[in-house]
Amino acid sequence: MKINELTKAKSSPGPTDWFTGNTWMEHLGTLSTPAPTKVIRVTFAPGARTAWHSHPQGQVLHILGGVARIGREGEPVREAHAGDTVEILPGERHWHGAAPELVMVHLAVYAEDADAGLATVWEEQVGQRDYEALAGA
Ligand code: MN
Numbered sequence: 001m002k003i004n005e006l007t008k009a010k011s012s013p014g015p016t017d018w019f020t021g022n023t024w025m026e027h028l029g030t031l032s033t034p035a036p037t038k039v040i041r042v043t044f045a046p047g048a049r050t051a052w053h054s055h056p057q058g059q060v061l062h063i064l065g066g067v068a069r070i071g072r073e074g075e076p077v078r079e080a081h082a083g084d085t086v087e088i089l090p091g092e093r094h095w096h097g098a099a100p101e102l103v104m105v106h107l108a109v110y111a112e113d114a115d116a117g118l119a120t121v122w123e124e125q126v127g128q129r130d131y132e133a134l135a136g137a
Contacts, residue, residue: 021048037111044104049097052123056113059088066104071095076135095126
């Protein structure tokens with residue numbers, strides 16, 4: 001185990017093109033085989049969320065703290081809690097973020113596309129109406 005690699009993580013603000021609200025990202029590591037696979041911790045301020053996007057190889061999200069909101073194309077928004085794990089299918093259009101009143105922290109694990117070297121395809125920001133379209137609301 002290379003402990004130095006693990007202690008190098010530095011917090012960087014999430015790029016405003018990709019997020020609404022304040023977010024902080026720490027790149028924890030990249031697994032090199034068979035395609036580079038990223039492990040990132042993301043902290044979302046209350047109400048902050050990603051833009052709509054997809055991952056060519058899918059993604060696993062593990063909620064570490066707070067309450068998450070997960071939006072998938074054509075489905076009502078779902079909430080997930082600390083300890084929950086959410087699987088996003090390859091190419092599935094979605095977004096993730098924090099509930100309106102709590103900071104949310106999740107791990108995100110996702111691989112680059114073997115051909116294009118692309119891990120995320122970013123689209124437009126998530127509007128308030130989509131953000132509030134909770135299941136059962
Ligand atoms: Mn995602």
